[in-house]
Amino acid sequence: MKSKVSSTHFDTATQALLAPAGLDIGNLQNVLGDMMSHKIDYADLYFQYSRSESWGLEEGQVKSGNFSIDQGVGVRAVSGEKTAFAYSDDITLSALQEAAKATKAIASLGGEQTARSVIQRAAPQLYLPHDPIASLSAEAKVKLLEKLESIARKLDPRISQVTASIAGEYEVIMIARHDGVMAADVRPLVRLSINVIAESGDRREQGSAGGGGRFDYSYFTDEILHDYAKKAVHQAIINLDARPAPAGSMTVVLGSGWPGILLHEAIGHGLEGDFNRKGSSAFSNMIGQKVAAKGITIVDDGTIQDRRGSLSVDDEGNPTNRTVLIEDGILRGYIQDTLNARLMNMPVTGNARRESYAHIPMPRMTNTYMLNGTVPPEEIIKSVKRGLYAANFGGGQVDITSGKFVFSAAEAYMIEDGEITYPVKGATLIGNGPEVLKRVSMIGNDMALDSGVGTCGKEGQSVPVGVGQPTLKIDALTVGGTA
DSSP: OOOHHHHHHHHHHIIIIIGGGTOOHHHHHHHHHHHHTTOOSEEEEEEEEEEEEEEEEETTEEEEEEEEEEEEEEEEEEETTEEEEEEESOOSHHHHHHHHHHTGGGGGGSOOOOOOOOEEOOOOOSSOOOOGGGGSOHHHHHHHHHHHHHHHHHHOTTEEEEEEEEEEEEEEEEEEETTSEEEEEEEEEEEEEEEEEEEETTEEEEEEEEEEESSOGGGOOHHHHHHHHHHHHHHHHHHHTOEEOOOEEEEEEEOSSTTHHHHIIIIIGGGBHHHHHTTOSTTTTOTTSBOSOTTOOEEEETTSTTOTTOOSBOTTSOBOOEEEEEETTEEOOOBOOHHHHHHHTOOOOSOEEOSSTTSOOEEOOSEEEEOOOSBOHHHHHHTOSEEEEEEEEEEEEEOTTTOEEEEEEEEEEEEETTEEEEEEESOEEEEEHHHHHHTEEEEBSOOEEOOSOOEEEETTEEEEOEEEEOOEEEEEEEEEOOO
């Protein structure tokens, strides 16, 4: 029995993607059937329609505004480890047939398969099918940014510059597979960001904040605007008084929430199926082995309500899951799409993601976070004789094969004799992801997810993600500083 939500999404996708071209399910089955007659292991059609916009405000003036509409279809055939892929921004039967022909180059490598009767896959209601772009008028969107700027400027007279931006996307997707599975989803996404510059004498520092998720612009209430403005202003003002960060090996305490980006980059990517199948990850062939300190449990969860990284179905039409990757320090599994799960003889985890119809899917993270420990964060701080407290992060780099990473702290403080003392700037954290997991000595009870700003890049494709963690104490991590 089909769920009401799935049926509604399916109807929406049919009207947006198939009806304008005069296509029906029978046409899709015929295309897939023709593809499967050429001895391949797997085939799918991925249809996408999207509308997106962004508005930027600088010094009280609208400095940028963009609006785009895009649609198309990607056609994929898989034989063994090989993938043939073609796409078209023209959704017509002839374009589908031509794209399907382009995938036949690998046909001789596959097994004997046939297309099957349609199974419409139900999807949970993780978010409502809002159209964010239609939820506010253009004037109201500008006023929202003006209000955010006004709030920030009133918080501290040292704020000299404010830029703010808002972005929204309405996306409708449909997937048809050779095994008869058809799935559809309607995906809203919004994000609001603020950047401020504070000046004192000849010193200038910046701060930023923001958030969003899978809802419409009504999420950005006055309370949310004040929260973003306070965080951005606080970061900038704190850094005005920051001293140069010391360098060397020391205890590092990571704050809860967004600092989980280090977990995402330094560890999460190494748990993706393709890297492990090819043996290029530091975690390859280690399932069942101890890879982290006792008490560390890391999950990837695409099923959290309204979250930026959540999906009702992944981009192969599989339902997303809450996948335990590391449990109490033991590696339990990897993040998988269909291709890598089949080749590794492992379960599909619903983590196939692609940037658009013009890209092939890969195993990617959704919302990746570490579960709570038992220690209050203030006790963690008290336990440190001398160390660094990294409250917020900027950018970073990681080498998947070795696990080595370098991350810059956007907001950091020294810890002396169990107390947070003065702010520091220029601190970078240098280490190895798998080794860091083993050096976690205390896990806080304050797990938090980020505010909804994460975007993950992999092989040229960007997708929205979420991260999170509790406060963590890491023994003996290298800090690069300027002092």
